[in-house]
Amino acid sequence: MTRTFLHQIGETIRNAMATVPLSLVGWIFVAIPLLLLIWVLRAKIGTENDELDPRQSRWLRIGAATALLLQIVIYGLL
Amino acid sequence: MSTTLTTLDFVLLGLYLAGTLGLGLWIGRSVRTGEDFFLGGRRLPWWAIGMSLVATDIGGPDIIGVGGAAYSHGMAVANFEWIGCVPAMIVGALVFIPFFWRTGVATIPEYLELRFDVRVRTALSVCWQIFMACNLGVMLLASARMMSELFGWGETSCILVTAVLVGTYTIVGGLAAVVYTDMIQCSVMIVGCLGVLVLGLVELGGPAEFWSRLEPAQKALVLPVDTDTPFPWTGILFGLALILSPAYWIGNQAIVQRALGAKSPFQAQAAYVWGAILKSLIPVIIVGPGLVAMLLYPDLKQGDHAFPQLVAVLLPTGLRGIFLAAFLAALMSSVDSYLNSASTLVAHDIYKRFINRNADSQAMLRVGRRVTAVLVVWAIGCALLMARLDEGIYTIFQTLMSFFQGPALAVLIAGTLWKRATGTGALVGFLGGLMTTVGQFLLNNQTVCEHLGLQPLFQIEDPFLYYSIWGFLVSCFLLVTVSLATPREPAEKTALTVLK
Numbered sequence: 001m002t003r004t005f006l007h008q009i010g011e012t013i014r015n016a017m018a019t020v021p022l023s024l025v026g027w028i029f030v031a032i033p034l035l036l037l038i039w040v041l042r043a044k045i046g047t048e049n050d051e052l053d054p055r056q057s058r059w060l061r062i063g064a065a066t067a068l069l070l071q072i073v074i075y076g077l078l
Numbered sequence: 079m080s081t082t083l084t085t086l087d088f089v090l091l092g093l094y095l096a097g098t099l100g101l102g103l104w105i106g107r108s109v110r111t112g113e114d115f116f117l118g119g120r121r122l123p124w125w126a127i128g129m130s131l132v133a134t135d136i137g138g139p140d141i142i143g144v145g146g147a148a149y150s151h152g153m154a155v156a157n158f159e160w161i162g163c164v165p166a167m168i169v170g171a172l173v174f175i176p177f178f179w180r181t182g183v184a185t186i187p188e189y190l191e192l193r194f195d196v197r198v199r200t201a202l203s204v205c206w207q208i209f210m211a212c213n214l215g216v217m218l219l220a221s222a223r224m225m226s227e228l229f230g231w232g233e234t235s236c237i238l239v240t241a242v243l244v245g246t247y248t249i250v251g252g253l254a255a256v257v258y259t260d261m262i263q264c265s266v267m268i269v270g271c272l273g274v275l276v277l278g279l280v281e282l283g284g285p286a287e288f289w290s291r292l293e294p295a296q297k298a299l300v301l302p303v304d305t306d307t308p309f310p311w312t313g314i315l316f317g318l319a320l321i322l323s324p325a326y327w328i329g330n331q332a333i334v335q336r337a338l339g340a341k342s343p344f345q346a347q348a349a350y351v352w353g354a355i356l357k358s359l360i361p362v363i364i365v366g367p368g369l370v371a372m373l374l375y376p377d378l379k380q381g382d383h384a385f386p387q388l389v390a391v392l393l394p395t396g397l398r399g400i401f402l403a404a405f406l407a408a409l410m411s412s413v414d415s416y417l418n419s420a421s422t423l424v425a426h427d428i429y430k431r432f433i434n435r436n437a438d439s440q441a442m443l444r445v446g447r448r449v450t451a452v453l454v455v456w457a458i459g460c461a462l463l464m465a466r467l468d469e470g471i472y473t474i475f476q477t478l479m480s481f482f483q484g485p486a487l488a489v490l491i492a493g494t495l496w497k498r499a500t501g502t503g504a505l506v507g508f509l510g511g512l513m514t515t516v517g518q519f520l521l522n523n524q525t526v527c528e529h530l531g532l533q534p535l536f537q538i539e540d541p542f543l544y545y546s547i548w549g550f551l552v553s554c555f556l557l558v559t560v561s562l563a564t565p566r567e568p569a570e571k572t573a574l575t576v577l578k
Binding site: 001002003004006007010014017018022025026028029032033036040043045056059060063064066067068070071074075078 | 153160161164165167168169171172297298299300302303304311312315319344347348351352354355357358521527530531532533535536537
């Protein structure tokens with residue numbers, strides 16, 4: 001069975017990825033929802049032309065934060 | 079493995095089916111225009127859309143398949159519902175969905191014509207139409223096979239009954255009927271699967287006992303690169319979380335269409351956020367039973383027998399009927415959504431764009447209903463045809479269908495975020511990405527590799543997550559290169575179609 005340059009590239013990437021410790025990967029899975037949570041809490045929800053009132057923005061922020069917090073807890077615990 | 083149903087089971091199942099059909103037909107009385115049919119008259123509330131999003135995403139085969147994957151590979155399959163959904167739904171809710179809603183489009187390809195040109199719109203739309211048309215047959219057949227195995231019913235009867243039932247209320251009621259029946263279907267699905275989980279946990283001695291008996295590897299969500307499952311962390315992170323999931327939640331017509339039918343941008347956003355919260359809980363009721371079966375019945379020949387085994391052994395009379403209703407609910411909620419969205423694509427991107435540009439609302443309603451009816455017949459024919467072919471054929475179909483998601487995401491992201499992206503760049507990027515994914519598939523196919531004397535390109539069992547990564551990257555590269563080499567799009571075109 002012949003191997004092409006594509007196999008070589010794939011093998012190199014695979015070997016490089018295999019050196020990343022699983023514990024670090026676990027933290028990356030926590031960091032993604034965590035960074036999104038920080039963004040959700042700081043971001044301006046809605047634009048200048050938007051008809052969102054402050055109460056609607058607050059509800060969206062709370063809902064989004066709840067969903068992301070659940071993810072942080074799940075990936076943090078498991 | 080066939081499960082016996084009693085009269086009570088059939089009564090409960092009949093009540094569910096009659097209720098769903100009745101609701102769909104009742105909603106159909108208020109459908110009078112094309113906008114009513116395709117977008118629910120833009121009057122849909124967030125709570126119904128959110129549940130509909132969840133129900134559409136989980137088909138009948140998914141309940142059995144995900145439970146089966148949990149039985150075979152442990153909890154890592156839950157990544158598809160968690161990191162593979164929630165982050166993309168939140169970004170979609172806060173950034174992309176309100177933007178698409180305000181453009182006033184009915185389809186995502188329609189937005190791509192506003193942003194780029196008709197070539198990009200048509201290329202994307204045709205891919206989605208082919209995907210949805212084939213997927214309808216695949217969903218009907220896969221579910222009929224499971225019902226046949228579970229309850230000993232004939233495959234052809236299952237295909238015909240399901241298609242006619244779903245087709246009837248979708249033709250009459252359009253998107254509103256789809257969304258409101260999905261809401262009931264989502265509830266029934268949750269109750270049915272939760273019943274299986276609770277009885278399984280009781281049999282095991284409670285949640286604490288269940289958790290303590292699982293091996294650490296079975297509880298792991300992050301699996302190494304050289305895992306013998308299809309879920310290495312590289313595929314989950316780069317392929318699923320960063321590409322397939324955003325492509326699905328931001329670019330899948332069947333998903334985005336219901337948000338476009340919301341009463342306001344806020345309602346569309348709230349629907350996605352509500353869906354994301356529900357999504358966080360779904361693995362508990364779908365993955366959980368697979369893990370319970372792994373502890374109770376460790377010697378099953380196939381993972382896909384996990385759910386049927388629990389149903390056959392643990393569920394008493396009445397609850398079996400509820401589980402079957404849940405299974406049918408999951409199937410119907412996906413089929414009705416794809417029927418309605420496929421007809422929307424054909425009516426808007428083909429009929430109104432190329433055949434009758436002056437089609438009024440009544441004409442669009444008639445076309446929408448006729449196309450839906452044709453799609454029902456097509457889906458039945460497709461399912462019956464595939465039933466006669468080798469089982470591998472429709473598995474290949476499903477893989478082929480996922481090929482364009484990475485390239486489509488590249489086009490959509492560039493279109494919404496990068497003013498300098500041009501129509502020619504988008505078209506070349508999309509087609510180049512598509513060729514890349516197809517090429518990878520061929521270079522990984524056993525028959526092709528044997529013929530060419532090559533080693534398969536990937537080392538894991540089902541590398542569709544990796545196809546999407548490379549398809550996306552090649553698309554991005556070509557899109558950027560060609561866009562920079564071609565003249566800018568006019569400022570008036572990008573003014574309202576690029577996010578600020």
